Amino acid sequence: MSGPGGGAPIPHERPFRATRLRERAVRAVGHRPGGGRGGGRAAAGALLADARRHPGRVVLTGLAVLVATFFAAGTLLLGGTLSTTLQARSVVTPAAAAAVVRGGDLDAAVVDRVARTPGVTAAVGVWTGTAPVGGAAGVGSWTVTSDPMTGPLTRLAAPPVAGRLPTADDEALVPAATAARADVHPGSVLTVGGAGDATRTLTVTGVVDLPVVGTDTIVTTPATVAALGGTLRQIDVAGGAPAAVASAVRARLPGDVVVRTGDEQRAAERRDGSATATAVVTGVSVFTGLALVAAVVVVASTFRILLTQRRTQLALLRCVGARSGDLVRAVLAEAAVSGLVAGVLGAGLAIGAGEIVVAVVGGGPLVVSWGGTAGCVLLAVVATVVAAVGPALAAGRTSPVAALGEAATSEAGTSRRGRRAVLATVLLVVALALAAPPLAGVADGAVGLVAAAASGLVTFAALVALGPVMMSGLAATVGRLVTAVGRAPGRMAVANAAQVPRRTAATVTVLTLGVGLTSALLVGVASADSSAQRSISxxxxSAVQVSAPDPDATLARLAAEPSLRVRQDGDAVLVDPAPGVDDAALRAAVGDALGPRSAAVVVYTADVRADATAELGVLRGVGLGLVGMTVVVAIVGVAVTLTLSVTERTRETGLLRAVGLTRGGVRAMVAWEAACSALAAAVLGAGLGVLYGVLGIRALGLAAGGVSVPVGQLVGLAVGVVAIAVLAALGPAVRAGRVPPIRALAA
Structure with missing residues (x-):
């Protein structure tokens, strides 16, 4: 039985308890005083048997690795599926093209010469260009591309979704995206400006489903695009055997013209699509690697907690013959099992999620590389074993005498402060050396960005080394705020965090990595946006810029509108709204002044700003999604650490309940403990993120217009991180609140 108040056991009881525990260990391990291989195998068997009896422990140990494996396998699936999809979309040369002609000085005469080549049944030029478009769509500059519309060399994969195909040179198609943006439909009339003063009036006859992104486009006949001053990019050639057709065409053309078989051209287009997918996946893989690093830190902390809680069991294994190396190998074996389970579950979840995403968004089938998936599982095992090396070595140093008592069974205290400080100092010097070239402007572009990223990783390593030492200052900084707001539960939360500095440091450093990456991204995007807006200005x-072949006449027409203020700047006419004129009235006035058949190119500054903001918004969203992987792993680490901490402090929690702390107070204590770690990480991460965000901007040469620090977004980030951490602590807090006071009296 326990002593009064749930304290240490009554002295005469301890030998009996140690005897019972030793008997259980002997039954599990088998008494082999000499140790050796038998003791090692038996120790591993005992620990693995304990893992089977407590599967939740295995799940908690590998939860962070499970999340990281999910992202790693997801990246692999993304790469394979994206590569296949982009390859399919990148192949634009028709399957019927036996040969293609590219490069050199191509014109309509070359198309005729190729068409008259023996063995050639058809030759079609692929013309593209850019032209100002007016009429029903308003005014602006569009892409104009050609297609024969019918025959084996058409690039239209499906009939129009509305209307019909053009049958004359004064007719055209528009993609569905263009039709929606510009409010164009079959029957609309467009005025297209060509080279010089040439213009063409085209009637839209149909709407087609083409993968055109971001650019308004017209598809019309090759003759029309050629007349509008387009460029002949390629000649598609149909005929007999591809090699024979290519050879015959090559013999009739100058040496600077490149002639390929259709298969060669389609393979080149497929490679281009694959290169794009590879670049995307490479970028995603970098952030997946950071998430895996965060997972290793979380798993190392988790193993340390679990092995500390099992200190008596490890000591008993030493008593019955297990050597120090036996325990190290047994712990690493348990880590391998945990990593294997987490890896298989993570990969399986990634495949399931991939199937759901493909089914929802459409596209090609999910491409699963089973070899790559097995590699992800192996990576999970290796990462978990690496994370367990430090805790395993500490477990191997467990003294057999620890089986006779329960003292020193926590992570309280910090060891080797001097070594940690020296290591952190060395790492910080290396980080400063790496940051110096981009900071001084000596290294820019990709080299500078790599140097900045390497400096950030070394700084994170220094933070990991110095973390437990820094936790002593937690109570004096962030802890004061938590104590002031949280009162008694807050004070106890700060005390709990300071009592286990290594555990708290692991949580804070991983959260700091996520917050730092996010902060750096926000600073980079804000600075790029500020630079872009300054460049646009x-x-x-002015609000509107009009370029026309006859600027004087255009100026006169626009000046006749009383709601406009106009001036001339070279060949451009600058237009601003009169006082009290809103954007809609401004656009209507410009359209009325120019007329429906104007060849003028009109640029609205507000649209350019909106486009730039939208592009940066997409960049911000993608970046936040990537760094979110690390944040998710960090939040999982908070939940796992608090769950194990609550289990470890069951008797302490029961004692607090016994002396009057309510369930709500216990829950608040656990929540404030999470908030304390998250707040420290938010402050530290935001500071480092701003620093490296500025460094990245300088490395990319975007700091000429100054650096913009989005204070509001950073404050929102800090609040969000704290809120999410508190939500992650909800489960452990509820569990802690359910501990009855009687548990303080249990052995």
């Missing part, structure tokens, strides 16, 4: 000094 310099290039487009």
């Amino acid at each position: 310099q290039r487009l000094p």
